[in-house]
Amino acid sequence: MTAAAQPSFEPDPLTCEQTRIPIPAIHRSATKRPPRLTDAMDFWQFAGAAANVAMQMARPGVGHGVADSRVESGALMVHPWKRLRTTASYLAVALLGTTEEKEAFREAVNVAHRQVRSEPGAPVKYNAFDRNLQLWVAACLYIGFEDSYQLLHGRMSPEQAEDFYSTSATLGTTLQVPEEMWPCTRADFDLYWNEAVRLAVVDDKVRAYVDDLLHLRMINFPMRLVFGGLLQFLTAGFLAPHFREQMGVTWTATDQRRFENLFLFVGFVNRFIPRFLRNAPTRNMMRDVQRRLRKQKALI
Template identity: 40%
Template sequence: MSAETITTSQAADIARDAETMPRSRREELDNVVIDDLDLLGIALLAGPANVIMQLALPAVGYGVYESKVHSGNLFKNPTKRTRTTLTYLAVAATGSPEMRKAYRQAVNKSHAYVRSSEASPVKYNAFDPKLQLWVAACLYRGWEDMQRIYGDPAKITEEAYQQGAVMGTTLQMPRDMWPATRVDFEAYWQSTIAAIEIDDTIREHLLAIVRLDFAYPAIRLLGRWYSEAMTIGFLPPEFQEKMRIAPTPAQRRFFAAHNAVARQLIKVLPKPLREFPFNLLLADLNWRRRTGRPLV
């Protein structure tokens, strides 16, 4: 079954089947809540870099690039795509069991259409737990980087790592697929990166994200240099190398100065501002559920 021929009825069947995939320990996992959210808002600055890390894996990259779900396409609906992606992060980290289940079901309906066709350079399926593991691993590594840059590296503990699994288990990744320890995670991380090759098609797609080509013209004009400096700055060296990009000396100085100011700012901001816009997105999600509006 290809992404080009899948029907609405078939998509519904696929989404329904996905709900029953990893049933073991689902209730336990849905009750995991990450309670340290002080860096949640500032983490948005590293969002584009994290997206590049996720899409660097060819099956994930082509799954997004070729997706027929145009309503969730960043370049066609940037506002909606940003809202749904950030809402997923908020729900996975802090949502109630009922909220996670509702959002999982909504995401499944969209993911059912994200399947490779015979013409695709690589095979992919949005329900593939191996791909969800990689995306969850990127999100967790991004959290570690935020702690090292803006927070407290002492918070990077084994317990915090185990909580990070919720980024994948909120969808279809079985809990036992998450590397058992941080040492195992590092081995998985390094071996996966070593095997990644970014072709010209996906590279250009990712560079378009760095350049803000998806944004409204005024935002693109005013924010491109800032986006490039911050995205390349947050991007780990091995991904910079694979993307064949590097910060200029001016961008390096700006990135360092920006982060020094941000570290001090985080210390004095009230909690609601530190968690913005994720707290607002959770309120929006609750409103959508109450009023019967689409969640994604």
């Protein structure tokens, strides 16, 4: 007599309410043209940088790859400012670079990535050239751009969101992600994202690393004392509920109101800051990449 088959329980699919942060207000554009990804080249975008790294690391292959990386020259906890420059340079090249500049940056990143692979017998297998992991990282970067843009300008309509998304594939194709892997439409991206977030399961090793990141233990104590509280608050605010749950981050309704009110104020002030000033950090990074290429200096 055979044993009765055990019932299998498929987890409920995740929803955007679990995988995305809420955006309270309607879109208010300064121009009549459709919004573009380059409209998010704003220095306020860096407010969610630590949260974006934490989201990327929530995927075990990425998290263990970063935590175990033997490439000390680019290690976030050892050289935080250099890592910030490298990431900001990549985003600048992905948005503004020519085909040749993207190819040069891709090869520079490849040199570092060749050293990032799991050891035999490692509990989590990873390889920095895994296109699925690179697609996940690029998707996280897109989320960062869209969230920061909407927090400043309000929630986009589906049509506006489609326009904003339409040129975003370069966030992945500047590395190893072929264009056909990038979700075709904004609706397709939601489907991909909600399914991919189910694979974001944080273990103790990655949680400890992310805890150091969220508490800014990679910067010196005086700066941590001055900016730590604000940056921890911003980082938690940029994390969607699923990620907060995985990382053990507490977030209350009062925190959410404070976060939304902060960006309501910041968004109002932002209207009076000239675009060239708001975009200056990204454009300066692009010029730095071009200078390094001319002088044949290392890009990362």
